[in-house]
Amino acid sequence: MTFIRVDRDSVKRNPRSGRTDFQVCTGPPTYERRTNEVSADGETWIITNQTTTRTDNVQTIHTLAPAGPFLFDYLLTKVKCVECNCEFDHTKLESESEDNGSSEYDWYSERVCPRCGKWDCCELEFEKLSNEVLGVLSL
Numbered sequence: 217m218t219f220i221r222v223d224r225d226s227v228k229r230n231p232r233s234g235r236t237d238f239q240v241c242t243g244p245p246t247y248e249r250r251t252n253e254v255s256a257d258g259e260t261w262i263i264t265n266q267t268t269t270r271t272d273n274v275q276t277i278h279t280l281a282p283a284g285p286f287l288f289d290y291l292l293t294k295v296k297c298v299e300c301n302c303e304f305d306h307t308k309l310e311s312e313s314e315d316n317g318s319s320e321y322d323w324y325s326e327r328v329c330p331r332c333g334k335w336d337c338c339e340l341e342f343e344k345l346s347n348e349v350l351g352v353l354s355l
């Protein structure tokens with residue numbers, strides 16, 4: 217079991233606390249279209265000094281759980297694969313899912329070894345801090 221600690225210096229208040237919607241930019245926001253130029257994908261986008269925000273490039277995503285009151289990172293921590301004994305930073309772990317024929321859910325692992333591909337290749341425990349502690353750290 218590898219314990220992954222919260223990076224104390226990274227804790228800050230989440231300005232979006234409590235919200236379940238957030239907007240993602242799905243394309244370049246400051247581009248202007250020129251209709252006389254066509255690229256391979258049928259559209260050419262030219263960067264101009266003028267900022268034109270294309271609202272159709274913004275998508276609103278809704279999450280089931282409201283955003284938490286704090287934002288923080290975890291300290292980069294070495295983990296070891298049980299299969300190939302390779303050591304790497306925990307952020308290098310990969311996620312994979314596989315269709316198991318069930319309509320309810322797929323098999324899923326977010327602890328896939330980046331070297332040998334072993335699923336659930338290590339045991340992790342992420343540190344949990346109370347909102348009181350996070351509040352003090354965010355100051």
Ligand SMILES: [Zn+2]
Nearest residue numbers: 297300329332
């Ligand atoms: Zn491995």
